[in-house]
Every structure is written in structure tokens, then in C-alpha cells.
Amino acid sequence: MRHFDFSPLYRSTVGFDRLFSMLDSANADAPSYPPYNIERTGENAYRITMAVAGFAEKDLSVEAREHVLTVKGEKEAEDEGRDVLYRGIASRAFERRFQIAEYVRVEGALLENGLLHIDLVRELPETMKPRKIEIGSASARQIEAQAH
Known part of the structure; x- marks a missing residue:
């Protein structure tokens, strides 16, 4: 990096x-675990995709609070009674935080094929959206004033 x-x-x-x-x-x-992608899926839509192989829905939690999105993963120990010769699949607990901008809300989360997808949408209030201002001329105002 x-x-x-x-x-x-x-x-x-x-x-x-x-x-x-x-x-x-x-x-x-x-921290580099778990790996993730952030992508733009539309003009005001985003998706965070995290590789969480080995974690079930019950092992994961997604929480949005005060412009911070927190994703946690905690897995119960499954190795009891098993003799693991090599461990290449990480299943350690993690906590990953993302700063999210104002007016961005979490739309939903989906666990699919070992990937956790979190969809985000930016919803600007009407007062924050750009608006077109018409430009008038001084001569048009004078004509309207004389007509009254």
C-alpha cells in the first residue's frame, strides 16, 4: 500500500x-482481514463486498451508527475433537469499520457464497439537491412594472 x-x-x-x-x-x-471491495452500483448507490468465507449469518453483525458502519464477525470454536494438520482458512474474529458520509443509509445486507454484500444509498434532501435558477432581464421587469 x-x-x-x-x-x-x-x-x-x-x-x-x-x-x-x-x-x-x-x-x-x-488491518487487511477480511478483504473487501467498495463499488459504485448506480449514481447514488454503493456496495461493500467482504470475503467472509466460513462465517454464517449468525456469526456476523452489521451496525450503522453516527456515520460509522461496523461489521463484526465472531465464530464459535469448532476445532474441539478435530486434529487440524494445516490451517489455511482464516476464521478469526474481526471488526471492520467504514466511515460513511452524511445522507448515506444502509439499505440491506446479504450473505451469498461466502461474500457479505452491504448495499448503501445516498439520499440527498430536496434542499441539498441542485436546482436551476432562471435568469431574467432588467427590461422584462420594467415592462411588468409599467403594466401594473
């Missing part, structure tokens, strides 16, 4: 401390 140095930006910006600390923390050595 690449490491980016944001320190030159610190001296030329004011009020972006939280943004830079988030970038630095995202840039730090983050």
Missing part, C-alpha cells in the same frame, strides 16, 4: 484538521 504525506497541506489550510486526521488514519497500517 502506498503512503501519502499530507504534511505540506497542513500549513496552507485552516479548519481541515479532522479531514487530515481521517486521511492519516486511513493511510496507517490498517
Whole structure:
């Protein structure tokens, strides 16, 4: 993974401390298990896909709270009475957190073929959506004023 140095930006910006600390923390050595993808599935739709092979629905939890999406996986020990010679399939507990933007809500989650799909939708309120402003001319206002 690449490491980016944001320190030159610190001296030329004011009020972006939280943004830079988030970038630095995202840039730090983050856990790599389980692997995941984030994709755009539509203009305002996104999907997070996590590889959670070996985990059942009862072993996983997905929680959205205050702009943080948390995915946890805890599996009960199944090795009792088994003599495992080689362990290549990871089944350790994990917790992965994603920062989600304002006006983004979790639409649902689906476990399919060892992949956990979490669908997200961005819903901007009407007041936040761009709107077209008509441009009038000064001569049209004068004609309307004289007509009254």
C-alpha cells in the first residue's frame, strides 16, 4: 500500500484538521482481514463486498451508527475433537469499520457464497439537491412594472 504525506497541506489550510486526521488514519497500517471491495452500483448507490468465507449469518453483525458502519464477525470454536494438520482458512474474529458520509443509509445486507454484500444509498434532501435558477432581464421587469 502506498503512503501519502499530507504534511505540506497542513500549513496552507485552516479548519481541515479532522479531514487530515481521517486521511492519516486511513493511510496507517490498517488491518487487511477480511478483504473487501467498495463499488459504485448506480449514481447514488454503493456496495461493500467482504470475503467472509466460513462465517454464517449468525456469526456476523452489521451496525450503522453516527456515520460509522461496523461489521463484526465472531465464530464459535469448532476445532474441539478435530486434529487440524494445516490451517489455511482464516476464521478469526474481526471488526471492520467504514466511515460513511452524511445522507448515506444502509439499505440491506446479504450473505451469498461466502461474500457479505452491504448495499448503501445516498439520499440527498430536496434542499441539498441542485436546482436551476432562471435568469431574467432588467427590461422584462420594467415592462411588468409599467403594466401594473
